[in-house]
Amino acid sequence: MEPEGVHTATGGLRERHKARRRSRILDATRELLRESPESVISTERIAERAEVSPATVYNLVGPREKIWEALAVAFTEELEGRLAARRAGGPREVVRSTVQLFVGDPVVSRRMVRGWQESGLVLDRGPLVHLRRAMADARAGGLLRADVDPDALAAVVSASCAGALHQWVAALIDDDRFLARALFAVDVALAAAAADSHRDELLAPLRSRGTA
Structure with missing residues (x-):
C-alpha cells in the first residue's frame, strides 16, 4: 500500500497531466477554428492537432x-x-x-x-x-x-x-x-x-x- 503522501502526489501529478492535455485540446480547437472559421470541427481533427487520441478528447472534454x-x-x-x-x-x-x-x-x-x-x-x-x-x-x-x-x-x-x-x-x-x-x-x-x-x-x- 502506498503511503498517503505518495498517493496524494501521484493524484496531483495525474490531474496536472489531464489539465495539460485538456489545454492542448482547447488550443487545437482554437487553431482549427482560426484556420477555417466555418468548418465542422470533428473530434478526430481536434485529436490529430492536439496529438492525443479521440478517446482522450471525449474523456477530457466530452462529445463534439x-x-x-x-x-x-x-x-x-x-x-x-x-x-x-x-x-x-x-x-x-x-x-x-x-x-x-x-x-x-x-x-x-x-x-x-x-x-x-x-x-x-x-x-x-x-x-x-x-x-x-x-x-x-x-x-x-x-x-x-x-x-x-x-x-x-x-x-x-x-x-x-x-x-x-x-x-x-x-x-x-x-x-x-x-x-x-x-x-x-x-x-x-x-x-x-x-x-x-x-x-x-x-x-x-x-x-x-x-x-x-
Missing part, C-alpha cells in the same frame, strides 16, 4: 457538442483572472475588459457563442458577478444613491451588453461599436443611479459622446 461549453468555461476563467486583477477600475472596467476579451479572439468568440446553446451563461458566470460587486462598491463609496439595488442595476447592464454581444456575433456591428454600446449601457445605468454629489461626474461620459 461539448467543445463549445469547454471553450466557454476557459473563456470565463480567463475573464475571471482579468477582472480580479482590475477590480479597482469599477463597473466600466468590468464591461471594457469583457468586451476586449471577446474581440481579442473574434473567430473563436463568435463560434463559441453561436455553437453553445447556453452561451448567455458566459456573461452570467463571470462579468455579472464582478459587475454586481463593482456596483455595490460604487454604492458603498457614495457614487450611487443608497436606495439603489446594485444587483438589479448590474442585471440591466448585463442584458444590454448581451444584446450588443449578439449583434457583434452576427456581424451587425463592429468591434468599436460593440464596445461603445456596452459602455453606453453602463454609463446610462450609473448616471440614472448617481448620488446627487456625483451626478455631474457620472453624466459627463454621456454628455461627451453620442449614443453610438
Whole structure:
C-alpha cells in the first residue's frame, strides 16, 4: 500500500497531466477554428492537432457538442483572472475588459457563442458577478444613491451588453461599436443611479459622446 503522501502526489501529478492535455485540446480547437472559421470541427481533427487520441478528447472534454461549453468555461476563467486583477477600475472596467476579451479572439468568440446553446451563461458566470460587486462598491463609496439595488442595476447592464454581444456575433456591428454600446449601457445605468454629489461626474461620459 502506498503511503498517503505518495498517493496524494501521484493524484496531483495525474490531474496536472489531464489539465495539460485538456489545454492542448482547447488550443487545437482554437487553431482549427482560426484556420477555417466555418468548418465542422470533428473530434478526430481536434485529436490529430492536439496529438492525443479521440478517446482522450471525449474523456477530457466530452462529445463534439461539448467543445463549445469547454471553450466557454476557459473563456470565463480567463475573464475571471482579468477582472480580479482590475477590480479597482469599477463597473466600466468590468464591461471594457469583457468586451476586449471577446474581440481579442473574434473567430473563436463568435463560434463559441453561436455553437453553445447556453452561451448567455458566459456573461452570467463571470462579468455579472464582478459587475454586481463593482456596483455595490460604487454604492458603498457614495457614487450611487443608497436606495439603489446594485444587483438589479448590474442585471440591466448585463442584458444590454448581451444584446450588443449578439449583434457583434452576427456581424451587425463592429468591434468599436460593440464596445461603445456596452459602455453606453453602463454609463446610462450609473448616471440614472448617481448620488446627487456625483451626478455631474457620472453624466459627463454621456454628455461627451453620442449614443453610438
